[in-house]
Amino acid sequence: MKAQDHHLQVPGMRMTKQRKEVYRTLMENQDHPSASEIHNLMKDTESPMSLATVYNCLEALVEHGAVKQVNIDREPTRYCQNSTPHAHFHDQSTGTIHDITFKPGASLTDLIELPKGTEVTNLEISIKGTIPS
Amino acid sequence: MKAQDHHLQVPGMRMTKQRKEVYRTLMENQDHPSASEIHNLMKDTESPMSLATVYNCLEALVEHGAVKQVNIDREPTRYCQNSTPHAHFHDQSTGTIHDITFKPGASLTDLIELPKGTEVTNLEISIKGTIPS
DNA sequence: CAATAAACTTAGAATAATTCTAAATTAATA
């Protein structure tokens, strides 16, 4: 999926005007904004919307796998347009979050062993530290 | 470190009565309780304490690596007495959190590649799903 | 197409985890 492809169709999800705009905003701001940052970004556009709606839209997008939540400690939840498997590196000196894609062929089961029959619905890997600039 | 070893000494941290009791409570309740659950557990003991103090103590213990935070979505932060490297499996059908130790020899770098000079201060791996009972 | 139902949006109120404040206490240091 290209960054320009805002005409996302998600199976099972009604792509309303608001959801489309929230998704577009996230596509155009790949620095993992929070819900209220997204809300602010949309304030001066032609499609401002309620903060509750931003939350609702993000929830729907997350539920359908188009968007990922980023949970860093007790900071406000941030959102990630990158729906492919990846880890998040939280640079403590800048506060920025970097996406780190998995090595080709790498799998969670390289690290840990899960009982037979385990269903994994979500995997979140967050690394905190510093990256040389 | 054994589960019975409550006389923890953490370099650089003053082990106050309250911190010791919070740590002991966590040792005796390994189901990843939240701050207010810990506070409740201590309510009827001989050393009840302010919720703010529970937060303060946990913060100090986390900061010194004796305790780990478990961040699952927007649920209240839970705390883990297991200070060795491990992942957390959040069973969605029961709400329980299981510690999953890494395979021997396994390393984060099996999964991802970090730029030279990167300093990792914390790694958090949370898996959501279901485990057969 | 008209009528009905379901899903969505919205503003504002409510919730609840966490942090802050300022005063009191305790422990460390000189």
Place this chain on the structure above:
DNA sequence: TATTAATTTAGAATTATTCTAAGTTTATTG
């Protein structure tokens, strides 16, 4: 002992998020 620094505390404040109830839009059904 006197002084300083760190910790504890109760309660207030903060704030991200969820809830509510009403209005709107979209889908569905006859």
